[in-house]
Amino acid sequence: MARTRVVIVGGGFAGYHAAQHLTKNVDHDEIEIVLVNPTDYFLYVPLLPEVGSGIVDPRSITISLPGTLPNVRLVLGNVTTIDPDRQELSYDDPEGNADSLSFDRLVLAAGSVNKLLPIPGVAKHGHGFRGIPEALYFRDHVTRQIELAAMTDDPQERDARCTFVVVGAGYTGTEVAAQGPSFTETLAARHPELRDQPMRWKLLDLAPRVLPELDRRLSRTADDVLRDRGVEILTETSITESTEEGVTLSNDQFVRTRSLVWCVGVRPDPLVESLGLETQQGRLVVDKHLSVPSYPHVFACGDAAAVTDPHHPERLTPMTAQHAVRQGKLAARNVLASLGHGTFAAYRHRDLGFVVDLGAGKAAANPLHIPLSGLPAKTVTRGYHLAAMPTNRLRVAIDWALDTVATRPRVQLGLVRSGTVPLDTASPELPDLRSERANAEAEANPGGGARS
Secondary structure (H helix, E strand, O other): OOOEEEEEEOOOHHHHHHHHHHHHHOOOOOEEEEEEEOOOEEEOHHHHHHHHOOOOOHHHHEEEHHHHOOOEEEEEOEEEEEEOOOOEEEEEOOOOOEEEEEOOEEEEOOOEEEOOOOOOOHHHHEEOOOOHHHHHHHHHHHHHHHHHHHHOOOHHHHHHHOEEEEEOOOHHHHHHHHHHHHHHHHHHOOOHHHOOOOOEEEEEEOOOOOOOOOOHHHHHHHHHHHHHOOOEEEEOOOEEEEOOOEEEEOOOOEEEOOEEEEOOOEEEOOHHHHOOOOEEOOEEEOOOOOEEOOEEEEEEOHHHEEOEEOOEEEEEOOOOHHHHHHHHHHHHHHHHHHOOOOOOOOOOOOOOOOEEEEEOOEEEEOHHHOOEEHHHHHHHHHHHHHHHOOOOHHHHHHHHHHHHHOOOOOOOOOOOOOOOOOOOOOOOOOOOHHHHHHHHHHHOOOOOOOOO
16 A cells, blocks of 8 residues: 655755654654755754854754654755645756656645845845855855955955945844954954954844844844944945945945845745745745645645744744744644644744854843843853754864864855855845835844744
């Protein structure tokens, strides 16, 4: 007798934990679990800024899917279409070959992509921060700018190459800006030509303060740390254009720079809207059991799902790892219930707080809504990350320890921008520039949705 096939689309926080829950609770002689993902690893996104600044090795935050999900069949590919009526999906493998896969139950956990606003030049000149290729490219790019600055005798060019603009003062943008100054100072220290050259980091956001999602005391903590490190914080400010020479700010100031880091937020993967099913804020509408109305064999979770917040019925749950992990586990439980194993459950959660690593012994955290700063916040933040990672904890801890006693890697890997580091993920039909930019940046939950 053929086994019942459960297909999970996406190996991020929601998809990984759905697969993990299923593989621990099924009879594999009866149920086949298939995970479709572009890579063979689950990425622990919150530590990407530390990869970008050379603190953590990229392999330390990539969790092998075949190695940690026994009895789960991995299919490498990008899903292109899903037909819920025929219970079949199509995908392209890494070498561009098209194939299809049938399913009895589907868990859509496709995650999110960069939210690119219709600002001229951003897609061409901006750098995203959503994956390993982007983080490594960022590290190479910053290193290259410092080395090129040391080569030139033109003071204007040198200033431009030593100026770095980060747009989006949410989690990722704040962490990138916090890690940046020490990284560039380390790079510049080996070039006598840059002895008196300032390293300028600017952090922009339309919100009135950094980390607007957090308690004001935590926001002030982050603000103080950033300013102490020389980061120029420009609130209620964004950019209106990006060119090869620099960026124009919304206050009409032109900043000469070769480095624009785009961290304004994320949006659901375009696959969600391509299904033709009902969506809300670009996310697939589901019921309290995370199943899709009219298609009880289809479930969705994480950034792809429009899950109503039980504590705030007028809102959807934020696109964070805290929700994605719980929804992934619940989707797996309810898939099993739909197959006659166990009972259905509705989505509930308790907010455990947030952690933001600010580098160099600094952090901001509010575990269980207790605001912390300084060493206690740093301890809680790193402890949380180690506890939340499925494996590789020792590797990450060793990387952190080495950073305190050894010099960070300071060489280029020769990476160039390519299709592996795309920023242009926006819809072809772009709405009005100013209203879309204002609304999206005000509402965005930057940083890849991977907070505690």
